[in-house]
Protein backbone atom coordinates (compact mmCIF):
# COMPACT_ATOMS: atom_id res chain seq x y z
CA UNK A 1 0.00 0.00 0.00
CA UNK A 2 1.08 3.58 -0.67
CA UNK A 3 -0.20 6.65 1.21
CA UNK A 4 -1.11 10.10 -0.02
CA UNK A 5 -2.59 13.39 1.03
CA UNK A 6 -4.18 15.48 -1.71
CA UNK A 7 -3.60 18.98 -0.38
CA UNK A 8 -6.23 21.33 -1.84
CA UNK A 9 -7.79 24.70 -1.02
CA UNK A 10 -7.98 28.25 -2.37
CA UNK A 11 -4.83 30.07 -3.55
CA UNK A 12 -2.90 31.40 -0.57
CA UNK A 13 -4.66 29.16 1.94
CA UNK A 14 -1.27 27.73 2.95
CA UNK A 15 -1.00 24.47 0.95
CA UNK A 16 2.71 24.69 0.16
CA UNK A 17 3.52 25.86 3.69
CA UNK A 18 1.51 22.95 5.08
CA UNK A 19 3.51 20.53 2.94
CA UNK A 20 6.92 21.86 3.95
CA UNK A 21 5.82 21.99 7.61
CA UNK A 22 4.80 18.33 7.55
CA UNK A 23 8.00 17.27 5.81
CA UNK A 24 10.14 19.01 8.44
CA UNK A 25 8.05 17.77 11.33
CA UNK A 26 8.22 14.18 10.07
CA UNK A 27 11.96 14.26 9.43
CA UNK A 28 12.53 15.33 13.06
CA UNK A 29 11.22 11.93 14.07
CA UNK A 30 13.09 10.10 11.31
CA UNK A 31 10.06 9.68 9.11
CA UNK A 32 10.12 10.38 5.39
CA UNK A 33 7.30 12.34 3.79
CA UNK A 34 7.75 13.41 0.17
CA UNK A 35 6.00 16.20 -1.73
CA UNK A 36 4.88 16.30 -5.35
CA UNK A 37 4.27 19.80 -6.68
CA UNK A 38 1.20 19.73 -8.92
CA UNK A 39 0.85 23.51 -9.19
CA UNK A 40 2.12 24.55 -12.64
CA UNK A 41 2.07 28.19 -11.53
CA UNK A 42 3.97 27.68 -8.27
CA UNK A 43 6.53 30.39 -7.63
CA UNK A 44 7.87 29.51 -4.24
CA UNK A 45 7.88 26.62 -1.83
CA UNK A 46 10.20 25.47 0.96
CA UNK A 47 10.53 21.81 0.12
CA UNK A 48 12.55 19.75 -2.29
CA UNK A 49 9.88 18.21 -4.53
CA UNK A 50 10.05 14.54 -5.42
CA UNK A 51 8.24 15.41 -8.63
CA UNK A 52 7.49 18.85 -10.08
CA UNK A 53 4.77 19.31 -12.72
CA UNK A 54 6.67 22.38 -13.97
CA UNK A 55 9.28 20.06 -15.41
CA UNK A 56 6.54 18.70 -17.67
CA UNK A 57 4.61 21.91 -18.25
CA UNK A 58 4.62 25.40 -16.78
CA UNK A 59 1.57 27.66 -16.70
CA UNK A 60 3.49 30.19 -18.82
CA UNK A 61 3.86 27.54 -21.55
CA UNK A 62 0.07 27.40 -21.86
CA UNK A 63 -0.45 31.15 -21.56
CA UNK A 64 2.31 32.31 -23.85
CA UNK A 65 1.67 29.77 -26.60
CA UNK A 66 0.40 31.71 -29.63
CA UNK A 67 -2.07 29.04 -30.64
CA UNK A 68 -3.38 28.18 -27.18
CA UNK A 69 -3.61 31.74 -25.77
CA UNK A 70 -5.03 30.60 -22.45
CA UNK A 71 -5.79 32.88 -19.53
CA UNK A 72 -4.61 31.80 -16.09
CA UNK A 73 -7.61 29.57 -15.27
CA UNK A 74 -7.93 27.86 -18.66
CA UNK A 75 -4.15 27.49 -18.74
CA UNK A 76 -4.15 25.75 -15.41
CA UNK A 77 -6.79 23.25 -16.46
CA UNK A 78 -4.81 22.68 -19.66
CA UNK A 79 -1.68 21.94 -17.62
CA UNK A 80 -3.43 19.37 -15.43
CA UNK A 81 -4.98 17.78 -18.55
CA UNK A 82 -1.50 17.64 -20.05
CA UNK A 83 -0.33 15.83 -16.93
CA UNK A 84 -3.12 13.27 -17.38
CA UNK A 85 -2.17 12.79 -21.02
CA UNK A 86 1.40 12.13 -19.88
CA UNK A 87 0.47 9.97 -16.93
CA UNK A 88 3.32 7.56 -17.73
CA UNK A 89 5.70 10.43 -16.95
CA UNK A 90 4.17 10.81 -13.48
CA UNK A 91 4.20 7.07 -12.91
CA UNK A 92 7.87 6.89 -13.77
CA UNK A 93 8.73 9.85 -11.55
CA UNK A 94 6.81 8.42 -8.60
CA UNK A 95 8.44 5.03 -8.99
CA UNK A 96 6.98 1.93 -7.42
CA UNK A 97 7.77 2.24 -3.73
CA UNK A 98 5.87 0.30 -1.09
CA UNK A 99 4.68 2.14 2.04
CA UNK A 100 5.77 5.57 0.83
CA UNK A 101 3.93 8.69 1.96
CA UNK A 102 3.40 11.53 -0.48
CA UNK A 103 1.77 14.95 -0.22
CA UNK A 104 0.36 16.27 -3.48
CA UNK A 105 0.59 20.06 -3.35
CA UNK A 106 -2.27 21.02 -5.68
CA UNK A 107 -3.19 24.18 -7.57
CA UNK A 108 -5.57 26.66 -5.91
CA UNK A 109 -8.29 26.85 -8.57
CA UNK A 110 -11.34 25.50 -6.82
CA UNK A 111 -13.15 24.53 -10.03
CA UNK A 112 -10.56 21.78 -10.58
CA UNK A 113 -12.11 19.96 -7.63
CA UNK A 114 -15.72 21.05 -7.66
CA UNK A 115 -16.97 20.48 -11.18
CA UNK A 116 -14.21 19.51 -13.59
CA UNK A 117 -13.33 15.83 -14.06
CA UNK A 118 -9.52 16.27 -14.20
CA UNK A 119 -8.66 15.87 -10.51
CA UNK A 120 -11.11 13.00 -10.16
CA UNK A 121 -9.29 11.26 -13.03
CA UNK A 122 -5.94 11.88 -11.37
CA UNK A 123 -7.27 10.42 -8.13
CA UNK A 124 -8.49 7.30 -9.98
CA UNK A 125 -5.01 6.90 -11.39
CA UNK A 126 -3.36 7.25 -7.97
CA UNK A 127 -5.72 4.65 -6.54
CA UNK A 128 -4.84 2.38 -9.42
CA UNK A 129 -1.20 2.72 -8.33
CA UNK A 130 -2.20 1.53 -4.87
CA UNK A 131 -2.34 4.92 -3.12
CA UNK A 132 -4.71 5.28 -0.20
CA UNK A 133 -5.68 8.95 -0.29
CA UNK A 134 -7.05 11.54 2.08
CA UNK A 135 -8.15 14.91 0.73
CA UNK A 136 -6.93 17.72 2.96
CA UNK A 137 -8.92 20.89 2.35
CA UNK A 138 -7.24 24.00 3.72
CA UNK A 139 -9.01 27.24 4.56
CA UNK A 140 -7.33 30.37 5.91
CA UNK A 141 -8.72 30.80 9.45
CA UNK A 142 -8.76 34.57 9.01
CA UNK A 143 -11.55 34.13 6.46
CA UNK A 144 -13.67 32.01 8.73
CA UNK A 145 -14.52 34.27 11.60
CA UNK A 146 -18.11 35.07 10.69
CA UNK A 147 -21.14 32.93 9.95
CA UNK A 148 -21.59 33.79 6.27
CA UNK A 149 -17.92 33.14 5.42
CA UNK A 150 -18.00 29.97 7.40
CA UNK A 151 -21.00 28.78 5.35
CA UNK A 152 -19.33 29.53 2.04
CA UNK A 153 -16.08 27.85 3.13
CA UNK A 154 -18.05 24.82 4.20
CA UNK A 155 -19.99 24.67 0.93
CA UNK A 156 -16.70 24.75 -1.00
CA UNK A 157 -15.38 21.90 1.16
CA UNK A 158 -18.60 19.99 0.62
CA UNK A 159 -18.50 20.25 -3.17
CA UNK A 160 -14.89 19.06 -3.19
CA UNK A 161 -15.91 16.10 -1.05
CA UNK A 162 -18.86 15.19 -3.28
CA UNK A 163 -16.81 15.50 -6.46
CA UNK A 164 -13.73 13.56 -5.34
CA UNK A 165 -15.51 10.94 -3.22
CA UNK A 166 -12.57 10.39 -0.89
CA UNK A 167 -11.84 10.55 2.83
CA UNK A 168 -11.73 14.19 3.71
CA UNK A 169 -10.29 16.45 6.40
CA UNK A 170 -10.81 20.21 6.70
CA UNK A 171 -8.06 22.30 8.22
CA UNK A 172 -8.06 25.91 9.37
CA UNK A 173 -4.60 27.27 8.64
CA UNK A 174 -2.63 30.25 9.96
CA UNK A 175 -3.98 29.94 13.49
CA UNK A 176 -0.78 31.63 14.70
CA UNK A 177 -1.95 34.86 13.05
CA UNK A 178 -5.21 35.09 15.00
CA UNK A 179 -5.47 37.35 18.03
CA UNK A 180 -6.90 36.04 21.27
CA UNK A 181 -10.44 37.27 20.73
CA UNK A 182 -10.62 36.02 17.14
CA UNK A 183 -9.36 32.64 18.28
CA UNK A 184 -12.05 32.45 20.92
CA UNK A 185 -14.69 33.36 18.39
CA UNK A 186 -13.37 30.69 16.06
CA UNK A 187 -13.83 27.97 18.67
CA UNK A 188 -17.54 28.10 17.84
CA UNK A 189 -16.72 27.09 14.30
CA UNK A 190 -14.47 24.15 14.94
CA UNK A 191 -17.26 21.73 15.68
CA UNK A 192 -20.24 23.94 15.17
CA UNK A 193 -23.95 23.56 15.20
CA UNK A 194 -25.06 24.98 11.85
CA UNK A 195 -28.46 25.86 13.27
CA UNK A 196 -26.96 28.19 15.86
CA UNK A 197 -24.77 29.83 13.22
CA UNK A 198 -27.72 30.21 10.91
CA UNK A 199 -29.94 31.79 13.49
CA UNK A 200 -27.14 34.26 14.23
CA UNK A 201 -27.03 35.10 10.52
CA UNK A 202 -30.80 35.45 10.27
CA UNK A 203 -30.95 37.75 13.24
CA UNK A 204 -28.20 39.93 11.83
CA UNK A 205 -29.18 43.03 9.88
CA UNK A 206 -28.11 41.81 6.46
CA UNK A 207 -31.03 42.29 4.04
CA UNK A 208 -29.86 39.32 2.01
CA UNK A 209 -30.12 36.93 4.93
CA UNK A 210 -33.51 38.24 5.90
CA UNK A 211 -34.79 37.75 2.37
CA UNK A 212 -33.22 34.35 1.81
CA UNK A 213 -33.66 32.96 5.30
CA UNK A 214 -35.26 29.75 4.04
CA UNK A 215 -32.48 29.15 1.52
CA UNK A 216 -29.88 29.67 4.24
CA UNK A 217 -31.76 27.23 6.43
CA UNK A 218 -31.87 24.61 3.66
CA UNK A 219 -28.11 24.98 3.13
CA UNK A 220 -27.65 24.47 6.87
CA UNK A 221 -29.64 21.23 6.64
CA UNK A 222 -27.43 19.95 3.83
CA UNK A 223 -24.26 20.74 5.76
CA UNK A 224 -25.72 19.10 8.84
CA UNK A 225 -26.80 15.98 6.95
CA UNK A 226 -23.33 15.44 5.54
CA UNK A 227 -21.83 15.86 9.04
CA UNK A 228 -19.07 17.75 7.38
CA UNK A 229 -18.89 20.75 9.63
CA UNK A 230 -15.73 19.85 11.40
CA UNK A 231 -12.54 21.83 11.05
CA UNK A 232 -9.19 21.04 12.60
CA UNK A 233 -7.14 24.07 13.61
CA UNK A 234 -3.49 24.07 12.61
CA UNK A 235 -0.86 26.25 14.22
CA UNK A 236 2.40 25.50 12.39
CA UNK A 237 4.35 27.11 15.21
CA UNK A 238 3.25 24.37 17.62
CA UNK A 239 4.58 20.83 17.31
CA UNK A 240 1.59 19.43 19.15
CA UNK A 241 -0.82 21.00 16.68
CA UNK A 242 1.07 19.55 13.69
CA UNK A 243 1.19 16.19 15.44
CA UNK A 244 -2.57 16.17 15.99
CA UNK A 245 -3.25 16.78 12.32
CA UNK A 246 -0.78 14.15 11.17
CA UNK A 247 -2.14 11.51 13.55
CA UNK A 248 -5.71 12.24 12.50
CA UNK A 249 -4.89 11.80 8.82
CA UNK A 250 -2.64 8.77 9.43
CA UNK A 251 -5.58 7.09 11.15
CA UNK A 252 -7.90 7.87 8.27
CA UNK A 253 -5.60 6.35 5.66
CA UNK A 254 -4.59 3.62 8.13
CA UNK A 255 -0.92 4.48 7.80
CA UNK A 256 1.14 2.18 10.02
CA UNK A 257 -1.65 -0.33 10.58
CA UNK A 258 -0.83 -2.44 7.54
CA UNK A 259 2.81 -2.59 8.58
CA UNK A 260 1.77 -4.52 11.74
CA UNK A 261 -0.22 -6.98 9.67
CA UNK A 262 2.77 -7.54 7.46
CA UNK A 263 4.96 -8.55 10.40
CA UNK A 264 2.40 -11.16 11.45
CA UNK A 265 2.10 -12.61 7.94
CA UNK A 266 5.83 -12.91 7.89
CA UNK A 267 6.05 -14.65 11.28
CA UNK A 268 3.50 -17.36 10.66
CA UNK A 269 5.29 -19.41 7.98
CA UNK A 270 8.34 -19.30 10.26
CA UNK A 271 6.36 -21.05 13.01
CA UNK A 272 5.17 -23.68 10.58
CA UNK A 273 8.72 -24.29 9.50
CA UNK A 274 9.64 -24.93 13.12
CA UNK A 275 6.75 -27.37 13.58
CA UNK A 276 7.73 -29.30 10.49
CA UNK A 277 11.27 -29.70 11.68
Ligand SMILES: Nc1nc2c(ncn2[C@@H]2O[C@H](COP(=O)(O)OP(=O)(O)O)[C@@H](O)[C@H]2O)c(=O)[nH]1
Nearest residue numbers: 011012013014015016017018173174175177236
Ligand atom coordinates in the same frame (compact mmCIF):
# COMPACT_ATOMS: atom_id res chain seq x y z
N1 LIG B 1 1.93 33.02 9.73
C1 LIG B 1 1.60 32.05 8.86
N2 LIG B 1 1.70 32.29 7.54
C2 LIG B 1 1.36 31.29 6.68
C3 LIG B 1 0.89 30.04 7.15
N3 LIG B 1 0.62 29.26 6.06
C4 LIG B 1 0.92 30.00 4.99
N4 LIG B 1 1.36 31.24 5.34
C5 LIG B 1 1.75 32.33 4.43
O1 LIG B 1 0.69 32.56 3.51
C6 LIG B 1 1.18 32.78 2.19
C7 LIG B 1 0.62 31.74 1.22
O2 LIG B 1 1.06 30.46 1.65
P1 LIG B 1 1.30 29.26 0.62
O3 LIG B 1 1.71 28.10 1.45
O4 LIG B 1 2.22 29.66 -0.48
O5 LIG B 1 -0.19 29.07 0.06
P2 LIG B 1 -0.72 28.20 -1.19
O6 LIG B 1 -0.97 29.15 -2.30
O7 LIG B 1 -1.99 27.59 -0.70
O8 LIG B 1 0.34 27.17 -1.49
C8 LIG B 1 2.70 32.71 2.30
O9 LIG B 1 3.16 34.03 2.41
C9 LIG B 1 2.95 31.94 3.57
O10 LIG B 1 4.15 32.30 4.18
C10 LIG B 1 0.78 29.83 8.57
O11 LIG B 1 0.36 28.79 9.07
N5 LIG B 1 1.15 30.88 9.37
Ligand SMILES: [Mg+2]
Nearest residue numbers: 015016039042
Ligand atom coordinates in the same frame (compact mmCIF):
# COMPACT_ATOMS: atom_id res chain seq x y z
MG1 LIG C 1 1.41 26.75 -3.28
